[in-house]
Amino acid sequence: MTDDLGRREQKKLATRRALADAALRLCVEKGFDQVTVEQITHEAGVSLRTFFNYFSGKEDAVVAGDAATAEALVAAFARRPTGEPVLTALHAAITEVLPAHIDRTQANQRRALRRIPALLPHQLAAFAAYEQQLAEAVAGRMNTDTDTDPYPATLAAAVLACLRVAVQRWLDASSSADRPSLAKSVDAMLTLLAEGFDTR
Template identity: 40%
Template sequence: MSEPILGLRERKRLETHRALATTAVRLVAERGLDQVTVEDISAAAGVSPRTFFNYFASKEDAVVIAHADTAEQSRRIIEKFLATPKEVSAPRALIDALKEEIVHIDENREEWLGRMKAIHENPTLHSRAVAMNHDTIAPTIEAIAQRVGVDSKADLYPTLLLSALGGAVNAALLLWYQHDGRMSALDLLDEAVEMLLAGLPEPGGRAR
């Protein structure tokens, strides 16, 4: 599916959001969350605090929300998932739809290492990150149910699949973070998904 063509104003909005987000992550990684203010982030990004609040409600949001079009990205992932040919299994189709987001993490290693460090060290950021993802859960479950032809309120599969694949993503990114981003996040995710699809065999019984 092709990316939407953006006008100059929309591109500027996305660029300003990204500048503020990356600046917030860098400053928090350098100083710690409590030692960084909205004014610090705004000054380093070359905008006013008033402009900052046009994009974020708080400094915590600036650290956690990497993109201004997060909701649109989630919609595109669901559309890509539903458009994948039926011969591809639902788990593989959903992971394939997510891969662009994981590639972005690999391509922006320092930013994401800083973001994950901040989230791990600050419970308030962790709670905000969890809350931010909440709105994507129900639509994704419904998309899975639609693809496999079941009622999400009567069948366990859609919710279980999303939970399992979400766990695979989290496990892959945690190991990526623990190795300082020196391993490919995309390769780790592929490995995690293959383990799940193979029935999660214990390490001693897996082929090397």
């Protein structure tokens, strides 16, 4: 029974990712306004009904790739040893997740699509949800409550901001020769955070 449940969950995740990848790819190729949900489902090889089991519209599908990264980060954080300091555990979790979930081509595509006004509310809602998920994971590890203790939410927001800055710097490098690895960029940002930005 457990194996069956595990396989079903993996199939659901694969379907969700296929739809998100198809939505992103088509919107980049054709332009956001020119893409329909029907085209996305055809590209992903699923039915319209299946699409709406996962997303309310194409806007949510386009921003869903970041959700998969956030979910993987929370899961990796939960697996870290219980005695490990919170920021150290988050740093290790990000390092684990990056290779499989941050693709340079897709990251550039997502950044281009973020300039579309119709997507802004969906992006803001998604980012808020990611921060909340991570804050709750931090609170659980610390045996505290996000309603009464501001530390988990503050740390989650700061860590995700560091990750966004690291990805942006990685994407903005003019050439591969000038481009630091994403892992090194993340290390630099999180080191600044750990030091409290008081070294200058």
